[in-house]
Amino acid sequence: EPEVTQTPSHQVTQMGQEVILRCVPISNHLYFYWYRQILGQKVEFLVSFYNNEISEKSEIFDDQFSVERPDGSNFTLKIRSTKLEDSAMYFCASTRTSGSYNEQFFGPGTRLTVL
Amino acid sequence: QKEVEQNSGPLSVPEGAIASLNCTYSDRVSQSFFWYRQYSGKSPELIMSIYSNGDKEDGRFTAQLNKASQYVSLLIRDSQPSDSATYLCAVYKGSQGNLIFGKGTKLSVKP
Numbered sequence: 001e002p003e004v005t006q007t008p009s010h011q012v013t014q015m016g017q018e019v020i021l022r023c024v025p026i027s028n029h030l031y032f033y034w035y036r037q038i039l040g041q042k043v044e045f046l047v048s049f050y051n052n053e054i055s056e057k058s059e060i061f062d063d064q065f066s067v068e069r070p071d072g073s074n075f076t077l078k079i080r081s082t083k084l085e086d087s088a089m090y091f092c093a094s095t096r097t098s099g100s101y102n103e104q105f106f107g108p109g110t111r112l113t114v115l
Numbered sequence: 116q117k118e119v120e121q122n123s124g125p126l127s128v129p130e131g132a133i134a135s136l137n138c139t140y141s142d143r144v145s146q147s148f149f150w151y152r153q154y155s156g157k158s159p160e161l162i163m164s165i166y167s168n169g170d171k172e173d174g175r176f177t178a179q180l181n182k183a184s185q186y187v188s189l190l191i192r193d194s195q196p197s198d199s200a201t202y203l204c205a206v207y208k209g210s211q212g213n214l215i216f217g218k219g220t221k222l223s224v225k226p
Contacts, residue, residue: 033213043159043203043216075130091158095212101147101166102212104160 002026004107006092012113016081021110023075023092032075033093033104036060036065043091050074050098082114118142119206121217129225134191136220138204141185147207148180148187153219154200162202163189194224 005024013019025032035047043097048055049067066078075094079086090110117186120139128134147166151159165171165178165187177190190197201219208215 005202031212042218043205045213045215048213058213065157081137089158098212101164102207103149103161104212104214105161109158111129 002028004092004105004109006090006110008054008110009108010111010113012115013082014019015084015114019082019093019099019112021046021077021090021112023077023107024073025075025094026096026105029094029096030096031055031095031102032069035091035093035106036088037091038088041101041111045066051065061100076105081102082112084114087112087114117217118208118215119204119217121202121204121220123218124221125223126220127223127225128194130194132194133156134194134198134222134224136189136191136202136204136222138187138189138217139185140187140204140206140215142206142208143182143185145185145206145208148178149205149207149214150176150178150187150189151203151205151216152198152200153203157187159205159216191222194222196224196226198222199224204216 032049037043047057047061091109092107093104095104150163163178165180171178175192181186203219204217205214
């Protein structure tokens with residue numbers, strides 16, 4: 001069964017450093033998402049992406065964040081200058097269609113630790 | 116008012132019992148609702164989706180939706196210890212389908 005994959009599983013970085021989190025969505029899916037979950041808190045939407053551009057973004061997704069689909073398979077989230085409060089699990093999700101009935105499938109996540 | 120609310124639990128049920136998990140949402144125009152299961156340290160795993168008022172059954176799971184009351188529930192019949200996890204209610208929002216999650220209800224099934 002196809003699944004979303006994410007690398008690395010755990011990333012440790014120093015405050016102020018840039019990190020890139022990688023995702024490979026399910027192959028026939030067209031809509032991609034990033035969510036994050038701070039330890040003990042709820043899953044929060046960051047950004048949605050379709051047709052090589054951002055569709056929607058939340059207030060969390062400020063100028064420090066960017067997303068890219070550099071090739072036909074990868075979908076990346078870049079944090080330019082990490083802060084302590086960026087420490088969280090970051091989940092990539094994908095879905096085949098948009099609209100009310102899309103079912104989003106999540107990758108295993110990347111645990112980002114900012115020291 | 117929070118957009119999606121769930122009782123954080125923990126909800127403890129004996130093995131074989133029915134577990135009932137509840138969720139309310141604030142946006143009356145919401146159309147799509149999803150239940151995810153999240154084991155500790157893992158990612159959300161989709162269990163059920165429901166779009167119309169009434170019940171939807173899938174194996175041991177039944178989702179119930181009442182749009183007038185802005186209420187979604189998940190019933191787990193014949194609960195097993197392997198069902199012990201946090202159950203997340205999510206509501207579709209936005210034109211491109213981003214989900215708004217509740218904080219989740221932690222379920223513990225005791226053998």
